[in-house]
Structures are given as C-alpha cells and as structure tokens.
Amino acid sequence: MKVTDHLKNAENPLFSFEILPPLKGKSIQSIFDGIDPLMDFDPKFINVTYHREEYIYKERDQGLLEKIAIRKRPGTVGICAAIMNKYQVDAVPHLICGGFSKEETENALIDLQFLGIDNVLALRGDSIKTESSFKPHPKGHQYAVELIDQISEMNMGKYLIEDIKLEPTDFCIGAAGYPEKHFEAMNLSTDLEFLKKKVEAGAEYIVTQMFFDNQKFFNFVDACRAAGIEVPIIPGLKPIKSMNHISFLPKFFHIDYPEVLSKELLKCKSNADVEQLGIEWGIEQSKELKEFGVPCIHYYTMSNSSSVKAIAKEIF
Ligand code: FAD
Secondary structure, X not given: OOHHHHHHHOOOOEEEEEEOOOOOOOOHHHHHHHHHHHHHHOOOEEEEOXXXXXXXXXXXXXXXXXXXXXXXOOOHHHHHHHXXXXXXXEEEEEEEOOOOXXXXXXXXXHHHHHOOOOEEEEEOOOOOOOOOOOOOOOOOOOOHHHHHXXXXXXXXXXXXXXXXXXXXXXXXXXXXXOOOOOOOOOOHHHHHHHHHHHHHHOOOEXXXXXXXXXXXXXXXXXXXXXXXXXXXXXXXXXXXOOHHHHHHHHHHHOOOOOHHHHHHHHHOOOHHHHHHHHHHHHHHHHHHHHHHOOOEXXXXXXXXXXXXXXXXXXXX
C-alpha cells in the first residue's frame, strides 16, 4: 500500500521509522533484530536507506593506481523485499541520484515494481568522501527533481527506450525537505522553490531532515503552505544517543540544537546521560508534534532502535 494511502486512512498520527542496511558480512537477521522491538507500535511503513559505493585507490605495477569501488552495505531492494515478506509492512526504499545512471535507476525501479514495492523516497544523495561537492553520474541525474521526473515518466509508461511499449509503474514518490534549509541552498526560499518543483514533478509527500526545535518545523510547514506546497509533510526525529552525537549530528546533518537542549547536553557526563536526555526530548517533541496534527512521525533509528522504542512506548 502507498504511503499516501496510509496517511489518508489514518485517524491518529502514524508511527514509522528508518533503518540502515548493516555493514557487509552481516545477515538479514541483524535488520530483523532492529525492527522486532518496534513492531508493537504498528509501523505503517519502514524506510530503508541507500548508501553509495565508495572508492579506494590501490597501487599497481609501475606506480599505476587502480580505482576500486567498495560496497560497504548490502542493497536496499533485497532488504525491502525481505521486510515486506516477514512483517507484511510496507517498505520504502531510498533511491538516490549519486552513482546511478538513468538506466541503472530504471533497472532498480523495474526490480522494485516486480517485487510489489510501490513506494520510493527519491533523493539526490551526498558527495562521496573523495569529492568536494556532489558529482552526478555522467549519465545520471544532478538533482532529486530529475529522478522524480524519471519515476513519474515510468508511472506514465514512458521508459528510457521509448519504442518498447511497457506497463506503467505505480510508485508513490516521497521527497526530502529541510526545516533548517539544505546546507547547499542559498536560502530557505530558494530551497522551497526547488522543493516545490519536486512536488510538481510528482512527489506526493515530504519527509523532513531531523530537527530538535519543533518551532523550526512549524515555521517550515507554514512556509511550504505559503509557497503553495500542499502535500503531507512528515516530521523526522532522531533521538540523540551518545556523547559523540552531540557534535556529530549538527556537523553531519547541518542542524542546530535549541539553546535549552544544548545547555542540558553540556551537563551530560556519559552516553547513558545523553541517551536518557535524548529519549525525554524525543517524547516532548513527539507530544507537541502530535498536538500540532502531523500525519505521521518518522524516527531515524540509525541502526539502534532502543531509544525509538522508549519514545514510541509513550506516544503510540
Ligand atoms: P535535492 O532536492 O536535489 O536538493 C539538493 C540541493 O540542490 C538543495 O540545496 C536544493 O536547494 C538545490 N537544488 C535542487 N534543485 C535545484 C535546481 N534545479 N537548481 C539549483 N539548485 C537546486 N542520502 C543518502 O545518500 N541515502 C539516503 O538513504 C538518504 N536518505 C535521506 C532521507 C531523508 C528524509 C533526508 C532528509 C535526507 C536523506 N539523505 C540520504 C540525504 C540527502 O541525500 C542529502 O541531504 C542530499 O544532499 C540532498 O538530497 P535532496 O534529495 O534533498 O536533493
């Protein structure tokens, strides 16, 4: 079932969460171990992130360097199929532009359609470590809007090789939004302009980057509505969990902690202190978002579901 249908049918805000494929070498059981504790809260969909290949250079004869692609994690398509099969819950694969030619994107979408997976979160992806800024695949997409265009075309039966008549796909497409603005955007209003283009291209709902200040989310929703973006906006929440997160989350995700939270974080002496604070903060944020009337709250587990479970117990 499509994410948008789940949202339409919901009487109360829904619970959903995101998982990361494990590092290579682990089995599908490691995914199930992360999902099992959260199944009591009746998630309507589970997102599975996609991670690009990285490259290393190996020295060969005569001083030559060979560029070798390293795949760190198993693929998202197979994981989504396994989740849907085991839990009968919809899985939402993340599909990114980075590293994909249009043909590879089409092939991934054909596999998803074949497996009965009718949801996709369409993203650009970030630059890889060896690049200073995002470089699209030479035969791929520069921005998420182009990927959304490609999926929308397939939804109309238009594949890359036009003279072959094929069945249209029927994907429900989600897109990313940034209450604190995407870090490359010139300002929030250009970011919203491009977000609107993603909706016009076919994105039917938006999932936000994590944020810790609900007011920023409320302002973002207002700004989206004022800009004519009418689709459902799902807030994304991440419980802070360790001392390392205190600086890692703002650095990696380009978000700020509100002052009240930062003061409390400075008092933490251990991972356990941060984890407890993260849970309490997540509960308060979730309560307020529910009151605001969000259609769903989406939690980032980042491979660890215990804090999300503690929050969900109080909220759902
Ligand atoms: P875009 O919408 O393409 O925007 C990227 C930047 O370009 C923005 O600054 C935007 O303002 C600007 N822009 C957009 N269109 C244009 C245009 N036509 N001309 C000029 N500027 C333009 N990354 C992963 O690698 N894997 C994942 O699984 C993953 N999951 C995510 C899930 C969520 C909910 C979110 C919020 C992010 C996720 N990301 C993931 C990170 C995401 O890929 C990065 O934030 C990336 O830098 C931007 O992706 P986007 O889809 O928002 O890009």
